[in-house]
Amino acid sequence: xxxxIAIREVVDEGCTSAPVLRERGQREVFxxxxxxxxxxxxxxxxxxxxxxxxxxxxxxxxxxxVMIFAEPRFATAIIDERDLAGLADANxxxxxxxxxxxxxxxxxxxxxxxxxxxxxxxxxxxxxxxxRLSGTFTPRVRVLSFSGSGIETTFTxxxxxxxxxxxxxxxxxxxAAAASLLVVGALADVVEDQFTRLFAQLGIGPVxxxxxxxxxxxxxVGPQTRMLLAQPFLATTARALEDRGVQRLDAPFPxxxxxxxxxxxxAASAFGVPAARFDEVTLPSRSRAxxxxxxxxxxxxxQRIFFFPDSQLEIPIARxxxxxxxxxxxxxxxxxxxxxxxxxxxxxxxxxxxxSEGQHVERQLDRCRAANPDIVVxxxxxxxxxxxxxxxxxxxxxLVFTPIQGYEQAADLAELFARPLVRRLRLAA
Amino acid sequence: MQLTVxxxxxxxxxxxxxxxxxxxxxxxxxxxxxxxxxxxLLFTMIERLPRRPxxxxxxxxxxxxxxxxxxxxxxxAREAFERFKPNTMLVGASCTAELIxxxxxxxxxxxxxxxxxxxxxxxxxxxxxxxxxSETFYQVVRALAGRGVPAPGTARPPRDADARPxxxxxxxxxxxFRHRDDVREIxxxxxxxxxxxNVVAPLxxxxxxxxxxxxxxxxxxxxxxxxxxxxxxxxxxxxxxATKTVPIGAGATRDFITEVAQLAxxxxxxxxxxxxxxxxxxxxxxxxxxLTGKRVFIFGDATHAVAAARVxxxxxxxxxxxxxxxxxxxxxxxxxxxxxYGVAPLxxxxxxxxxxxxxxxxxxxxLGTQMERHIxxxxxxxxxxxxAPVHVQDYPAxxxxxxxxxxxNVLFDTWVHPLMMGLEEHLIGxxxxxxxxxxxxxxxxxxxxxxxxxxxxxxxxxxxxxAQVDIGAAVAEADWAADAQKELHKIPFFVRGKARxxxxxxxxxxxxxxxxxxxxxxxxxxxxx
Numbered sequence: 001x002x003x004x005i006a007i008r009e010v011v012d013e014g015c016t017s018a019p020v021l022r023e024r025g026q027r028e029v030f031x032x033x034x035x036x037x038x039x040x041x042x043x044x045x046x047x048x049x050x051x052x053x054x055x056x057x058x059x060x061x062x063x064x065x066v067m068i069f070a071e072p073r074f075a076t077a078i079i080d081e082r083d084l085a086g087l088a089d090a091n092x093x094x095x096x097x098x099x100x101x102x103x104x105x106x107x108x109x110x111x112x113x114x115x116x117x118x119x120x121x122x123x124x125x126x127x128x129x130x131x132r133l134s135g136t137f138t139p140r141v142r143v144l145s146f147s148g149s150g151i152e153t154t155f156t157x158x159x160x161x162x163x164x165x166x167x168x169x170x171x172x173x174x175x176a177a178a179a180s181l182l183v184v185g186a187l188a189d190v191v192e193d194q195f196t197r198l199f200a201q202l203g204i205g206p207v208x209x210x211x212x213x214x215x216x217x218x219x220x221v222g223p224q225t226r227m228l229l230a231q232p233f234l235a236t237t238a239r240a241l242e243d244r245g246v247q248r249l250d251a252p253f254p255x256x257x258x259x260x261x262x263x264x265x266x267a268a269s270a271f272g273v274p275a276a277r278f279d280e281v282t283l284p285s286r287s288r289a290x291x292x293x294x295x296x297x298x299x300x301x302x303q304r305i306f307f308f309p310d311s312q313l314e315i316p317i318a319r320x321x322x323x324x325x326x327x328x329x330x331x332x333x334x335x336x337x338x339x340x341x342x343x344x345x346x347x348x349x350x351x352x353x354x355x356s357e358g359q360h361v362e363r364q365l366d367r368c369r370a371a372n373p374d375i376v377v378x379x380x381x382x383x384x385x386x387x388x389x390x391x392x393x394x395x396x397x398x399l400v401f402t403p404i405q406g407y408e409q410a411a412d413l414a415e416l417f418a419r420p421l422v423r424r425l426r427l428a429a
Numbered sequence: 430m431q432l433t434v435x436x437x438x439x440x441x442x443x444x445x446x447x448x449x450x451x452x453x454x455x456x457x458x459x460x461x462x463x464x465x466x467x468x469x470l471l472f473t474m475i476e477r478l479p480r481r482p483x484x485x486x487x488x489x490x491x492x493x494x495x496x497x498x499x500x501x502x503x504x505x506a507r508e509a510f511e512r513f514k515p516n517t518m519l520v521g522a523s524c525t526a527e528l529i530x531x532x533x534x535x536x537x538x539x540x541x542x543x544x545x546x547x548x549x550x551x552x553x554x555x556x557x558x559x560x561x562x563s564e565t566f567y568q569v570v571r572a573l574a575g576r577g578v579p580a581p582g583t584a585r586p587p588r589d590a591d592a593r594p595x596x597x598x599x600x601x602x603x604x605x606f607r608h609r610d611d612v613r614e615i616x617x618x619x620x621x622x623x624x625x626x627n628v629v630a631p632l633x634x635x636x637x638x639x640x641x642x643x644x645x646x647x648x649x650x651x652x653x654x655x656x657x658x659x660x661x662x663x664x665x666x667x668x669x670x671a672t673k674t675v676p677i678g679a680g681a682t683r684d685f686i687t688e689v690a691q692l693a694x695x696x697x698x699x700x701x702x703x704x705x706x707x708x709x710x711x712x713x714x715x716x717x718x719x720l721t722g723k724r725v726f727i728f729g730d731a732t733h734a735v736a737a738a739r740v741x742x743x744x745x746x747x748x749x750x751x752x753x754x755x756x757x758x759x760x761x762x763x764x765x766x767x768x769x770y771g772v773a774p775l776x777x778x779x780x781x782x783x784x785x786x787x788x789x790x791x792x793x794x795x796l797g798t799q800m801e802r803h804i805x806x807x808x809x810x811x812x813x814x815x816x817a818p819v820h821v822q823d824y825p826a827x828x829x830x831x832x833x834x835x836x837x838n839v840l841f842d843t844w845v846h847p848l849m850m851g852l853e854e855h856l857i858g859x860x861x862x863x864x865x866x867x868x869x870x871x872x873x874x875x876x877x878x879x880x881x882x883x884x885x886x887x888x889x890x891x892x893x894x895x896a897q898v899d900i901g902a903a904v905a906e907a908d909w910a911a912d913a914q915k916e917l918h919k920i921p922f923f924v925r926g927k928a929r930x931x932x933x934x935x936x937x938x939x940x941x942x943x944x945x946x947x948x949x950x951x952x953x954x955x956x957x958x
Contacts, residue, residue, distance in 0.1 A: 029466065031463055031467075053553055053554065054438075054553065057436045058443065058467075062470060075432055077432055078431045078433050079554060080555070101432055121494070121525055149462070149491075150464025151462045151463065151494070380474050383474075384479060
């Protein structure tokens with residue numbers, strides 16, 4: 001692999017060696033349980049059973065908001081004081097709840113027991129419980145476990161933990177398998193379909209996506225598998241896949257025209273696609289996307305943006321906004337900075353960008369107010385209060401719940417930032 | 430362990446947040462892990478408050494657990510005091526912090542802050558949101574008003590002859606269902622009656638306001654779930670009596686006026702004579718005839734559910750077919766009310782159980798929380814929201830109280846709106862095959878967006894299973910003749926299930942193997958007496 005060379009090439013560029021402000025204090029972010037909101041829609045025959053408190057149940061339904069309309073594929077086994085009296089009892093209770101759930105929902109094929117802060121603190125061993133329950137319900141239902149607890153995971157790290165739990169059970173690739181591509185990280189179905197078409201035109205294949213849309217369609221993995229991370233928050237999953245022999249293709253993330261091109265390019269290089277072919281396939285999409293993005297550039301160029309930490313998508317999105325839209329980055333906060341996976345992103349980020357990792361929300365609000373940016377990207381707890389103070393905000397959760405990856409979505413991503421500013425102008429008029 | 434799909438109430442510390450956010454100069458330091466800050470969005474997104482709730486979360490992580498989470502708490506509390514300069518501080522633990530037993534009370538004491546610090550013990554694994562709000566309100570009031578309590582046995586001095594009577598209004602909080610509007614409506618009503626308002630609490634009250642609670646002559650308890658405990662303590666400590674009537678509905682508002690007048694030593698006659706309620710006239714007007722006997726299912730917190738049952742039954746002429754609450758603490762009141770209407774009380778916070786009850790009872794209108802709104806939507810039954818938990822659309826921009834005479838008008842409008850209009854219902858009865866007015870059509874004034882209501886896309890398995898059982902049983906016992914089946918379909922969807930069940934029961938009782946059109950009408954005649 002050429003990773004070493006790539007790093008040497010970019011060593012003095014961008015923010016590769018930029019200092020990072022590391023903060024400790026109150027974090028205004030969701031815990032990993034929140035990932036269930038999109039995961040349960042992505043994998044359509046999987047069910048997520050949080051083993052936690054009433055707070056966990058309340059968190060998920062509050063964060064899920066309008067999605068309460070559907071019969072959800074998640075629920076909470078609420079621990080009560082009787083369970084706290086003794087662990088054996090809690091395990092029996094869990095078995096009873098799972099049995100009750102599987103009777104009610106016979107269509108479930110894959111059940112995740114999701115650990116929470118309380119279940120971690122009382123040391124309820126959910127991996128053992130999952131093994132036990134898998135034995136009971138095999139072959140109809142597979143039971144796995146992962147932790148979405150706030151003491152261990154921040155928001156999107158819940159997806160990382162979930163996917164990592166799936167990795168050991170992924171079927172091995174055939175012994176004499178040819179190289180295959182694995183795209184890792186939940187993407188909107190429409191985005192997946194676009195990428196599938198592009199890879200097919202490039203002659204890259206077979207291509208598999210992880211997580212798959214159905215639990216019985218898990219990808220095969222092995223030494224011939226090349227993975228392309230579609231999301232920047234998959235540290236544990238990538239390591240687990242590497243343990244299975246999968247090779248990671250180093251690339252920026254597929255946000256914006258440039259990010260998407262470099263991301264596809266990483267796969268094209270690994271699969272020996274000729275440069276001419278690559279251009280032939282991608283140029284129409286690239287020029288269409290560039291034109292669409294340019295319309296927003298006029299509106300957003302020079303606007304100063306401040307990111308509160310939320311999903312770990314902050315750095316790739318900031319790179320897009322700075323390089324393709326011409327916005328000025330005041331501060332880019334991220335809950336966790338994975339230097340290796342973000343190496344190419346950091347290299348592309350304008351030198352001198354203020355980066356912060358972790359959070360002390362009060363001090364960050366002080367910095368934000370002092371900087372008085374044109375637009376603030378922040379969570380749902382902060383957005384309306386900052387609007388009331390006169391700032392323009394963009395809810396960061398929308399960046400996770402909207403298809404933003406790939407060429408066709410590059411302008412949509414820009415539009416997400418343009419809309420609050422346009423709205424402010426309209427309401428002022 | 431309880432399997433929970435949706436929960437009616439949050440944990441008790443969310444109740445404490447509702448009180449802290451309602452008060453004007455209080456800060457709550459909550460020992461809690463990352464993620465518990467989600468509760469902020471309840472206030473900023475659902476209630477649309479333009480400010481953050483006054484809460485600091487310590488945000489401990491797994492790596493802190495072996496170390497010093499207690500120090501983390503002390504730092505957070507000290508920083509919160511310095512930054513927010515509150516006049517009173519609340520300290521407590523969320524569910525996870527309760528397990529690590531750091532003793533926020535002792536830690537806060539050790540900080541020697543120059544303000545009252547109220548330590549909250551809210552057992553997360555036993556109790557829920559409303560209990561947490563009630564307990565928090567009580568603890569804060571006791572801490573702040575407690576110093577003014579006269580010695581036991583001291584008689585309450587009589588009010589000066591020329592002084593107007595004064596009351597406190599207790600119970601309204603942040604994130605309450607129409608609390609802000611109810612306070613405005615009831616405050617106006619009290620003022621017009623000649624009663625001055627000493628303090629409204631906790632909503633918009635300061636620490637100093639809470640210290641003055643004992644100065645009132647009596648208390649008005651708007652929301653017993655939150656205010657009753659405090660009112661009882663005020664009664665014991667200051668000899669202040671409290672109202673028992675919750676003024677939801679025109680009748681209850683009149684009762685409330687009488688009760689307040691009695692507590693205030695006023696003559697209610699003038700206030701009652703002045704009382705104007707458009708809702709009563711609207712209910713009497715001939716257009717409302719079609720509301721008679723509409724079968725209504727009611728579920729919510731105890732106060733709103735019991736009040737809604739009275740309004741539905743006596744002010745709109747509906748028939749209450751189900752009444753329930755998720756407030757176990759107030760189960761007795763709901764049981765008593767259910768007995769009045771001859772229905773079995775449903776005391777449960779299990780969403781699936783309530784869903785099954787609604788599917789079984791097949792009401793024509795559901796009055797419930799946002800959970801019942803979703804159930805009703807799936808079942809294709811009209812619904813209005815009468816109680817927390819509610820969503821962002823239940824915090825309307827306009828003045829929209831539930832209490833007082835204007836509240837009664839709001840109830841009339843919001844409950845009748847989802848229903849068919851009277852003549853429309855008749856047309857459906859007459860011309861069932863009409864393309865516009867057919868049995869599965871939504872009310873015409875609700876537009877196309879509700880057209881999908883009658884064909885739920887994502888029917889929950891519990892209902893699907895129940896339906897399958899129904900059909901299966903029918904096949905085993907008596908077959909529906911094709912023309913009878915077709916005739917059954919001409920019956921409006923909201924009573925069709927009942928007609929089917931009754932007919933099948935009729936056939937079963939008589940040992941009929943085939944249900945014909947004649948059987949259908951025989952059964953109709955049999956059950957209609």
